[in-house]
Amino acid sequence: MSNNNLGLLSYAQTRVLVDDFTTSYRFYRDVLGLPLKHPDESGAEPADGPYACFVAGDADLALFTRAFMEAAVGAEHRPRDGVDAVVVVLRVADVDAAAKTLEARGVVLAAGPVDQDAWGMRVAHLRAPEGTLIELCQYDD
Structure with a gap:
């Protein structure tokens, strides 16, 4: 550092x-x-x-x-005031496959897989039980 x-x-x-x-x-x-x-x-x-x-x-x-x-x-x-203060970002090999796995486990996605060209990645979003926003992201090094 x-x-x-x-x-x-x-x-x-x-x-x-x-x-x-x-x-x-x-x-x-x-x-x-x-x-x-x-x-x-x-x-x-x-x-x-x-x-x-x-x-x-x-x-x-x-x-x-x-x-x-x-x-x-x-x-x-x-x-909690309901405003997102943090996003937990988890990098996965395949956002679409990860999203399907989570949906099979009962997760309702906040936003399904989509390309974010400006970010250079594909993402999907879900929420943990208390509302913490979680982003699944896929990108090449």
């Missing part, structure tokens, strides 16, 4: 804050099929939270209970 006088070593992870941890956990694990980064030796899964970290290619995508994060920073609990 660049020398920015912070001692920054790397980008660590994206952490999605959720209220209904169990439903979100099952979505990221079962519907998106993301594997846990640190499975418990006993085979127990952190389905009840408050934290789970998944592997998404070369990156980490974590779930964390919003109430715990708010407590950590001393913030008051606020309801």
Whole structure:
């Protein structure tokens, strides 16, 4: 990483804050099929939270209970305001195939596969249980 006088070593992870941890956990694990980064030796899964970290290619995508994060920073609990503040982007080999797989798993796409010529990629969009926007993208290196 660049020398920015912070001692920054790397980008660590994206952490999605959720209220209904169990439903979100099952979505990221079962519907998106993301594997846990640190499975418990006993085979127990952190389905009840408050934290789970998944592997998404070369990156980490974590779930964390919003109430715990708010407590950590001393913030008051606020309801989601419905405005997208983040998009989780997952690069896939074939957007159309991935979209069909997700639809077979019961996902209703927010927007089906379409070429975004200005972006140089093909994309599809869906929402996680609490509304987080997820983009599937396909592009050549």
